[in-house]
Amino acid sequence: MTTEYEKERLARLRKLDLLDTLPSESFDRITRMASQLFELPIAAVSLTDQDRQWFKSRVGVEHWEIPREKAPCGEVADCADVVIINDMLASDHYKDSVLAESGIRFYAGAPLVTRDGFSLGAMCVLGTEPREVTEQELAALQDLSSMVMAQIELRHAVGRVDSGTGLPNYLQFVEDLEDLARDYPDKAYFALSTELVDLSEASTLQRVMGPSYLEDLSIAGSQLMQEVLNDETRIYHIGPGQFAYIDSGSRDAVLKQAKELQQALLSIRLQDTSPFMLRPVVGVAPFKLGVNPPGNILRIAHSASRDARSKEEAVGWYNKASDQSHQRRFGLIAHFAEALKADDQLYLVYQPRLDAVSGECVGVEALIRWDHNQLGAISPAEFVPLVEKTPLVRELTDWVLRQAIHQAAQWHREGKKLTVSVNIAAANLDEKGFCDRLLGYLESAKLPRSAIELELTENSLMKNSRAARQQLECLGASGISLAIDDFGTGYSSLAYLQNIPAQVVKIDRSFIDALEEEERNQKLVKSMISMTHDLGYRVVAEGVETAAAYExxxxxxxxxxxxxxxxxxxxxxDFQHWLDARR
Incomplete structure (x- = not known):
């Protein structure tokens, strides 16, 4: 053995990140098999460190390590070959070793050799009586050592270690927590999630700084975290710029260290990166081993870090109410996908629109409602904004259009020439064929195009994609009325008004509230009506709640x-009853 060999051997051992890690069932299975196969009370996967033998897995041994000096596993690592000691007391070298003094008489160890020839330690079996080894047993021991090495390589090669940072990843985090829960069930810990940058800005950062920016940042962050945290803390690389670790200290100590870590991470500099791009936060979540699955433990820690970011704080403590709110939002989206396929959850309600002079009902606005069979009535103010951020918004609009057209057709057959207004989203304008599909629905229902009006907010109308422009041009040319909804709350730019083929402007209710009391509101509304009339629009006021405002x-x-x-x-x-009573 040369000094250079030992240096390289230790480097490979540390790179595998096995020393001082948690017990693992995948290694323990092999160790139990060795004990049973040899009918011996003791078996171990022993890793040879600089001055100690550390047991990654052990059966029949209470301690985790012994000194390397006069340890047979150290000899296995040195010679990278099988070592058999039939009787330690008969060996001049081992008779006064730690093992012999503890009552061990027999030892057999096969080396754990890497593909490039470095011995990490031994797969060994031990007994309290002198013993011989048969050729079949020797072959079995070597097979077991190969199984251990295969497991080590599998853990390192198949997604257990991040190639960039060299840290264990999410899969290893899950396995380590599962193993820890087996040894220390119900023990209290803290999970900490560290996020170097706002992940919602990740694509922008990569576009500006280059595709390797997040990887380089993760490497720099991992090195700094290892310097700040103590040597016993195992850090996991969970995702681009994301790390996690667990701690068992007091709440105050954990929070203090988390704040120190966040401050240290602010010092990272890559190339000419501006400081504002780096916005580290740390989330802290308490948990008990075995109570929650590892994936959920990491999720609640991440939830705490997201709360810290949203509140612009350095460290966030897990908030159950906030987490449940986010969970509900996510659940609502999943439930809504099911509701679209059901026939007893979604329905439309209709709010009358009246001619301001005659008081005659000239149309209605179709509004969706959701009555979940378990959650009960869910406000559209809660679920519509969520759905609008997902591809489900296209299915939502299509469902509303088909239901509204069906109802409008029924009213027209009854002689009620009402215009039904339907809200559509910006995503609908990006749909190829949206205009043609709508025209097809109207034709199938034998409805005039004047029977339907589409309402779009200012913000959605400001989208300038080619598809959106084509759909607006198609809708305008087809004779379908377009209304600008919530007018005055969006961009409120006069420039876009001349480019939108709309016929109606709906003044947002925020301007109508207290209209009769606020002179400023009166002037604003008067200006809006005058200006939009001059541009050829009809004006609808939303949110009229008093006779004074109406007048x-x-x-x-x-x-x-x-x-x-x-x-x-x-x-x-109910609308039919209201309409009959009014007439």
Whole structure:
């Protein structure tokens, strides 16, 4: 053995990140098999460190390590060959060793050799009586050592270690927690999730800084974390710029160290990276081993880090209420996908739109409602904004359009020439064939195109994609009325008004509230009505709730009104009663 060989051997051992790691069932199975096969009380997977033998797995041994000096496994590592000691007391070298003094008489060890020829330690079996070894047993021991090495290589090669940082990854985090729970069930720990940058900005960072930026940042972050945290802390690389570790200290000590870590991570500099790009946060979540699955433990720690980021704090403590709120939102999206396929959850209600002068009902706005069979009534203010951020928004709009057209056709057959307004999202304008599909629905229902009006917010109309422009041009040319919804709350730019083929402007309810009391509101609404009239739009006021506001809108020349003063959104049958009573 040369000094250079030992240096390289130790380097490979440390790179595998096995020393001082948690027990692992995958290694323990092999160790139990060795003990049973040889009918011996003691078996171990022993790794030879610089001055100690550390047991990754052991049967029949209480301690985790022994000195390397006069340890037979050290000889196995040195010679990279099988070592058999039939009787330690008969050996001049081992008779006064730690093992012999503890009552061990027999030892057999086969080397754990890497593919490039470095021996990491031994797969060994030990007994308290002198013993011989048969050729079959020797072959079995070598097979077992090969199984251990295969497991080591598997853990390192198949997604257990991140190639960039050299740290164990998410899969290893899960396995380590499972193993820890077996040894220390119900023990209290803290899971800490560290996020170097806001992951919602990751694509922008890569575009500006280059595709290797996050990987380089992760490497720099991992090195700094290893310097800040103590040697016993095992750090896991969970994702780009994301790390996790567990701690069993007191709450105050854990929080203190988390804050120190966050401050240290602020010092990372890569190339000419501006400091504002680096925004590290740390999330802390308490848990008990065996109570929650490892994936959920990491999730709640990540939830704490996201709370820290949203509150612009360095460290976030897990908040159950906040987590449940996010969980509910995620669950609602999953439930909504099911609701679209069901026939007893989603339905439409209709809020009347009246001519401001005559008071005649000239149309309705179709609004979706959701009555979940377990969660009960879910407000559209809660679920619609969530759905609009997913591809489900296209299915949502399609469902509403088909239901609204079906109802409009029924009213037209009854002689009620009502225009039904339907809200659509920006994503609908990016759909190829959206306009043609809508026209097809109208044709199948034998409805005139004036029977449907589409409402879009200012923000959605500001999208400037080619598909959106094509759909708007198609809708405008087809004769379908377009309304600008929530006017005054978005961009409110006069430039876009001249480019949008809309016919109606709906003034947002925030301007109508307290209209009769606030002179500023009156001037704003008067200006909006005058300006949009000059541009050729009809004006609808939303959120009319008092007679005084209605009268003032009439005086200001508003064309149509809707709001609780006239009627709340009503199911079809209730709307029919309201309409009959009004007539």
């Amino acid at each position: 003032m809108l009439q005086q200001l020349g508003c064309d149509e009104v809707q709001g609780y003063f006239f009627a709340k959104p009503l199911p079809q049958r």
